[in-house]
Amino acid sequence: MTNLTLDETDFRLLKALDENGDVDADEIADELDISQSTVYYRLEKYREKGIITDTVAHLDRHKLGLGMTAITRIKTVYGPEAMEVGKRIQELSGVQQVYSMLGEMSFCVISHVRDHEHLQGLVEKIIETEGVQNSETNIVLRTFKEEPRLLVNYDDADLEKLFAYTADDKSSISD
Structure with a gap:
């Protein structure tokens, strides 16, 4: 913080x-x-x-022809090499978000692609990435919420708690 x-x-x-x-x-x-x-x-x-x-x-990804969203969970080697896998995955075309995770799977990858063929190519690149042990990809059928903005996701009560929390910190934004 x-x-x-x-x-x-x-x-x-x-x-x-x-x-x-x-x-x-x-x-x-x-x-x-x-x-x-x-x-x-x-x-x-x-x-x-x-x-x-x-x-x-x-940009509106749907209007740009990238209407299919895929969520891929990836299991990699354990240890420092895993971070290198994450770096390689983030560079793949179509990958928008890469999260390193605790648990059985090492990464969660969010991708936006044109169609099944585009997705197939991306999945093949993921599988071929050095250090990937296995992966599981799900296609999103319906999106209920996709909000990239931050503060609009919180109600006023939570924002007030955040405000109170930051008010206890040492330096002021106006310093």
């Missing part, structure tokens, strides 16, 4: 950014009824502290 304190203005500003994406700072200032200079200053501090890492447009 980054040692910083977020005040109510920080949470309102971060939540507005999370809900709306890359919004004009002047619009955010008007929406939150705070000064433009406050918005600009805090945005710069968020970048310095690594809270905001970059600005990315969210």
Whole structure:
């Protein structure tokens, strides 16, 4: 956890950014009824502290023809070599997320592909990856939630707990 304190203005500003994406700072200032200079200053501090890492447009994968989602669980060799397998898997075309896990399986991989043929090619590349012992792939039939934004996934009570938790930290975002 980054040692910083977020005040109510920080949470309102971060939540507005999370809900709306890359919004004009002047619009955010008007929406939150705070000064433009406050918005600009805090945005710069968020970048310095690594809270905001970059600005990315969210593309609609379905409209781009990548409507099939696959979840692949991979078992690898145990030990330091497993991390090398993860690095190789993350470089495969179509792989969007790779998670190292505890338990029987070593990795969970989320991929978005065009169709069964595309998926078959990806699965073959995974199986052929050095260090992969076995894998299991499931095709998603229906997505109930796919939300890449962070704060919009929490209700106000949880956000207030997060706010209280960060308020106990040592350094302030406005330092």
